[in-house]
Amino acid sequence: MGAVLGKKFKVLLIDTDPQGNLTTYFGIDKKSEYKTIYDVFINGNIEDSIIKKAM
Numbered sequence: 085m086g087a088v089l090g091k092k093f094k095v096l097l098i099d100t101d102p103q104g105n106l107t108t109y110f111g112i113d114k115k116s117e118y119k120t121i122y123d124v125f126i127n128g129n130i131e132d133s134i135i136k137k138a139m
Contacts, residue, residue: 110137 086097099106119133
């Protein structure tokens with residue numbers, strides 16, 4: 085749903101799925117050095133976890 089809306093609107097998608105399907109859909113390597121939602125909950129710093137992708 086977010087991917088479809090992203091074609092017309094700016095959307096914020098948060099992948100909280102343990103399998104990381106949204107992350108995979110956007111071509112982001114799940115084993116990369118990016119911070120996860122876990123890091124946001126523990127450290128409270130969301131800026132380090134944001135990955136901007138244009139559709």
